[in-house]
Amino acid sequence: MPVNILMPALSPTMTEGNLAKWHVKPGDTVSSGDIVAEIETDKATMEVEAVDEGTVGKLLVEEGTEGVPVNQAIAILLEEGESAADLDKTPAPPAGDGADGGGAQPAAESGGGGSAGGASGAGGSSAPQSAASAPGTHASLENAPPAPPAPKDASGKRVFASPLARRMAKQAGIDLAGLNGSGPHGRIVRSDVEQAIERGTPAQQPAAQPAGQPQAQPQQPAAQKQPAPAQGVDAKASAEQLGMAYEEVPLNNMRKTIAKRLSESKQTVPHFYLSVDIEMDEVFRVRKELNDRAQARGEDYKLSVNDFIIRACALALKTVPQANAAYNGSSALFFEHADVSVAVAIEGGLITPVIKKAETKGLATISKEMKDLAKRARDGKLKPEEYQGGTFSLSNLGMFGITNFQAIINPPQACILAVGKSEQRPVVKDDALSVATMMSCTLSVDHRVVDGAIGANFLSELRKLLEDPMSMLL
Amino acid sequence: MAENSFDIAVVGGGPGGYVAAIRASQLGFKTCVVEREHLGGICLNWGCIPTKALLHTAQINHLLHSLDQFGFKADNVSFDVAKVVKHSRDTANKLSQGVTHLLKKNKVTVIDGHANLAGQGKLAVEKDGKHVQDVQAKHIILAPGARARQLPHVEADGESVWTYKDAMVPKQMPKKILVIGSGAIGMEFASFYHDMGVDVTVAEVVDRILPAEDREISDFARKTFEKKGIKIHTEANVEKVDKGKNGATATIRTKDGKTQQLAVDKVVLSVGIVANTENLGLDGTKVQVEKSHIKTDQWMRTGEPGVYAIGDATGAPWLAHKASHEGVICVEKIAGLNDAHPLDYKKIPACTYCSPQVASVGLSEQAAKDAGHKVKVGRFPYRGNGKALAMGEDNGMVKTVFDETTGELLGAHLIGAEVTELIQGYSIAQTLETTETDLMHTVFPHPTLSEMMHESVLDAYGRAIHF
Numbered sequence: 001m002p003v004n005i006l007m008p009a010l011s012p013t014m015t016e017g018n019l020a021k022w023h024v025k026p027g028d029t030v031s032s033g034d035i036v037a038e039i040e041t042d043k044a045t046m047e048v049e050a051v052d053e054g055t056v057g058k059l060l061v062e063e064g065t066e067g068v069p070v071n072q073a074i075a076i077l078l079e080e081g082e083s084a085a086d087l088d089k090t091p092a093p094p095a096g097d098g099a100d101g102g103g104a105q106p107a108a109e110s111g112g113g114g115s116a117g118g119a120s121g122a123g124g125s126s127a128p129q130s131a132a133s134a135p136g137t138h139a140s141l142e143n144a145p146p147a148p149p150a151p152k153d154a155s156g157k158r159v160f161a162s163p164l165a166r167r168m169a170k171q172a173g174i175d176l177a178g179l180n181g182s183g184p185h186g187r188i189v190r191s192d193v194e195q196a197i198e199r200g201t202p203a204q205q206p207a208a209q210p211a212g213q214p215q216a217q218p219q220q221p222a223a224q225k226q227p228a229p230a231q232g233v234d235a236k237a238s239a240e241q242l243g244m245a246y247e248e249v250p251l252n253n254m255r256k257t258i259a260k261r262l263s264e265s266k267q268t269v270p271h272f273y274l275s276v277d278i279e280m281d282e283v284f285r286v287r288k289e290l291n292d293r294a295q296a297r298g299e300d301y302k303l304s305v306n307d308f309i310i311r312a313c314a315l316a317l318k319t320v321p322q323a324n325a326a327y328n329g330s331s332a333l334f335f336e337h338a339d340v341s342v343a344v345a346i347e348g349g350l351i352t353p354v355i356k357k358a359e360t361k362g363l364a365t366i367s368k369e370m371k372d373l374a375k376r377a378r379d380g381k382l383k384p385e386e387y388q389g390g391t392f393s394l395s396n397l398g399m400f401g402i403t404n405f406q407a408i409i410n411p412p413q414a415c416i417l418a419v420g421k422s423e424q425r426p427v428v429k430d431d432a433l434s435v436a437t438m439m440s441c442t443l444s445v446d447h448r449v450v451d452g453a454i455g456a457n458f459l460s461e462l463r464k465l466l467e468d469p470m471s472m473l474l
Numbered sequence: 475m476a477e478n479s480f481d482i483a484v485v486g487g488g489p490g491g492y493v494a495a496i497r498a499s500q501l502g503f504k505t506c507v508v509e510r511e512h513l514g515g516i517c518l519n520w521g522c523i524p525t526k527a528l529l530h531t532a533q534i535n536h537l538l539h540s541l542d543q544f545g546f547k548a549d550n551v552s553f554d555v556a557k558v559v560k561h562s563r564d565t566a567n568k569l570s571q572g573v574t575h576l577l578k579k580n581k582v583t584v585i586d587g588h589a590n591l592a593g594q595g596k597l598a599v600e601k602d603g604k605h606v607q608d609v610q611a612k613h614i615i616l617a618p619g620a621r622a623r624q625l626p627h628v629e630a631d632g633e634s635v636w637t638y639k640d641a642m643v644p645k646q647m648p649k650k651i652l653v654i655g656s657g658a659i660g661m662e663f664a665s666f667y668h669d670m671g672v673d674v675t676v677a678e679v680v681d682r683i684l685p686a687e688d689r690e691i692s693d694f695a696r697k698t699f700e701k702k703g704i705k706i707h708t709e710a711n712v713e714k715v716d717k718g719k720n721g722a723t724a725t726i727r728t729k730d731g732k733t734q735q736l737a738v739d740k741v742v743l744s745v746g747i748v749a750n751t752e753n754l755g756l757d758g759t760k761v762q763v764e765k766s767h768i769k770t771d772q773w774m775r776t777g778e779p780g781v782y783a784i785g786d787a788t789g790a791p792w793l794a795h796k797a798s799h800e801g802v803i804c805v806e807k808i809a810g811l812n813d814a815h816p817l818d819y820k821k822i823p824a825c826t827y828c829s830p831q832v833a834s835v836g837l838s839e840q841a842a843k844d845a846g847h848k849v850k851v852g853r854f855p856y857r858g859n860g861k862a863l864a865m866g867e868d869n870g871m872v873k874t875v876f877d878e879t880t881g882e883l884l885g886a887h888l889i890g891a892e893v894t895e896l897i898q899g900y901s902i903a904q905t906l907e908t909t910e911t912d913l914m915h916t917v918f919p920h921p922t923l924s925e926m927m928h929e930s931v932l933d934a935y936g937r938a939i940h941f
Contacts, residue, residue, distance in 0.1 A: 162906060162907030162908075163906075163907060163908050163909045163911065163912045164880060164881070164882050164907035164908065164909055165907060167880055167881060167909055168880055171879070171880070184813060189907055190882075190907050
């Protein structure tokens with residue numbers, strides 16, 4: 001019997017993906033392990049391998065189709081001895097787990113422009129896909145009635161909420177997954193949404209809220225919408241109105257994720273910022289010494305200043321574990337290991353590969369790992385587990401000449417360190433003016449779990465380590 | 475623990491008190507109930523239950539006089555008042571014994587007598603005016619109930635002026651009565667006596683009968699009662715009642731300012747209730763009484779630590795199911811259960827068993843508007859429902875009120891046959907916070923009266939199918 005190739009779930013949170021490229025066409029023979037397609041998720045492009053062997057009977061989803069739900073059939077594979085005539089024996093695709101509307105796309109035959117239904121991209125959650133079926137396969141596909149998707153939280157679990165709470169949250173643009181339910185068995189009920197509206201409304205634009213002005217109506221807290229295009233002025237409408245020339249580029253999944261995650265962070269996480277200047281002459285000296293030694297011995301690593309900062313962060317987090325934290329609603333999580341997410345600029349956005357258990361790794365290991373991760377990040381070849389689950393973030397714009405900046409916290413982490421350029425500055429030492437290589441760092445902190453003194457402790461540890469880098473070689 | 479020492483002592487064995495006691499015992503508390511008269515309280519003995527028995531017999535009488543409609547014929551239909559009353563009393567007694575059994579089964583100690591607060595964690599129990607024992611308890615729940623309100627100038631004497639209690643046990647059928655007050659109790663007696671063949675007049679101070687209901691339902695009810703032959707005066711004051719040998723003469727000042735004399739056999743007083751807050755030993759405690767009701771917080775705690783109050787004594791609505799729920803909430807909070815939730819007083823259904831029946835839950839259309847809601851209102855008439863027509867009950871209406879923005883079911887107001895059995899569907903809907911969409915997607919069985927509940931929701935959104 002012909003076998004369906006399904007849209008794979010490439011990470012635990014993936015609900016849909018874009019079919020970036022087909023590597024096969026109908027009639028091709030594939031064997032287990034062959035690459036059949038490339039799938040673009042919110043962060044990376046992944047290759048889909050064939051699990052069975054056989055002949056490609058039909059491609060059901062056109063190249064370039066966005067927002068294909070996980071578990072939707074994307075192609076049909078014919079087994080040995082089967083021909084195209086057997087296509088209508090295809091088993092019904094298993095019903096997707098909620099976000100999936102069921103049907104397969106007749107994309108290969110639809111010709112011309114975008115395919116119907118599922119091609120609507122990230123907006124697809126409100127439009128369950130029709131069970132449109134390819135000619136000849138409808139008999140086996142008709143059992144998938146579209147069901148409204150149940151809302152899910154970040155870990156893919158169903159969110160229980162009353163119908164009224166769901167509607168009120170939708171109208172107010174509030175993500176139910178972020179609320180704690182006070183109803184039976186933790187169900188989210190009306191009062192939870194009302195409280196969220198109350199909490200959220202004034203917090204959104206505190207600066208723009210003149211004293212004595214009535215608060216925005218609950219119907220209009222558009223700022224909570226994720227992503228948030230509609231706060232204040234619609235860019236496109238205003239550009240049209242004012243006759244400004246522009247080019248409109250649709251957002252890729254990475255851009256959408258950045259917009260959503262960081263809007264959410266900046267709006268819901270109470271940030272505060274701590275800055276410190278660190279003398280880096282010792283780091284430069286030790287780095288040169290170690291690199292010269294490596295070269296002389298023919299070893300294959302070359303340490304960067306950033307590698308020192310990664311290790312220093314990891315060790316400082318071990319000394320000040322209260323900063324290695326995440327806010328979890330009714331609790332706080334403190335992590336055992338320092339998994340340091342390092343922001344890497346790539347085409348179309350940025351991504352944060354993680355150096356796991358960085359406190360256990362030496363500078364050479366960190367350096368090699370970072371080089372490999374950064375290269376594969378730029379090639380779009382990172383696996384989800386390589387960029388998910390850090391406990392602390394590091395963003396370094398020194399190489400662009402930035403002297404200091406403030407970064408937005410990468411939820412659910414509690415801290416992100418923004419690192420500026422190391423440069424020679426005049427400093428006063430022992431009552432005399434001298435020159436030193438200085439680097440300014442700013443720590444952004446989630447005040448819900450980490451207080452000022454803890455953040456300051458962490459920076460003080462970090463400075464100690466960087467100003468005496470021999471201490472971190474141990 | 476000593477014999478007279480308890481975790482929880484409940485004062486009053488009505489539907490608030492005995493339910494609280496059973497729940498307390500389920501949760502492992504050593505519990506007692508102190509009751510001075512009947513277990514089951516007014517509800518079981520002199521309220522809800524015996525009146526339902528009477529109203530059922532009235533309905534039978536009404537049916538026996540409408541036999542022709544269904545193709546039957548019977549001559550010389552008559553009834554025996556004593557037996558009608560006996561059915562009512564037997565029903566009440568059976569249930570009261572049932573409560574005794576339930577308390578025993580749940581190992582609740584029942585103490586016969588009248589209890590007074592006598593210092594912290596202590597009750598003094600009297601019987602026939604004599605102190606019989608003291609009871610120690612960590613938590614004391616007051617569930618003393620309420621009694622009929624009297625009018626200062628019209629005193630009930632059990633002869634020509636009756637309270638609800640007298641009206642429930644007539645020795646013979648009066649020919650003509652005046653009911654003062656048109657709330658649930660007043661209209662149930664008006665309906666009962668009318669359907670038993672009595673000439674009934676109702677006098678109400680405000681401008682409509684059943685004033686707690688949605689105005690449209692009040693108006694609908696009035697029209698129906700007047701068509702049946704009940705005379706109704708609203709905005710009318712009974713200025714005095716002269717008691718005579720074989721009846722009474724009431725002086726009624728009507729809306730137009732004129733007075734009229736009405737000679738009747740009996741006057742039935744149904745002008746509300748007052749809480750039994752006297753003789754509880756509240757003086758000198760921090761228990762606050764406001765407008766004759768005991769003040770509590772949402773967990774039924776009074777101002778006095780360890781003292782709680784539930785039921786009619788804490789205020790409107792004066793309903794058995796409200797008292798029971800308060801009792802359970804009070805006890806579960808004492809036990810520290812996580813899922814204890816305060817009672818949402820907007821979601822308590824109310825039922826009146828007159829003919830036609832009236833039932834409602836949530837906000838009336840006017841109350842919803844007053845609360846700032848933009849509303850969508852749906853209505854469906856009984857004459858559009860197959861089951862209603864088959865039953866010969868084509869007079870009635872199902873009205874629903876939704877918030878236009880959120881689709882929240884704000885209220886439901888029903889009048890007609892069996893609406894008291896229908897209303898809980900909307901109560902569930904409200905408790906689960908459904909919107910109009912969920913109600914529209916719910917499959918209602920055909921042929922039932924409940925289909926009207928569906929159609930009313932559809933009508934609110936201009937989608938009714940059968941009307």
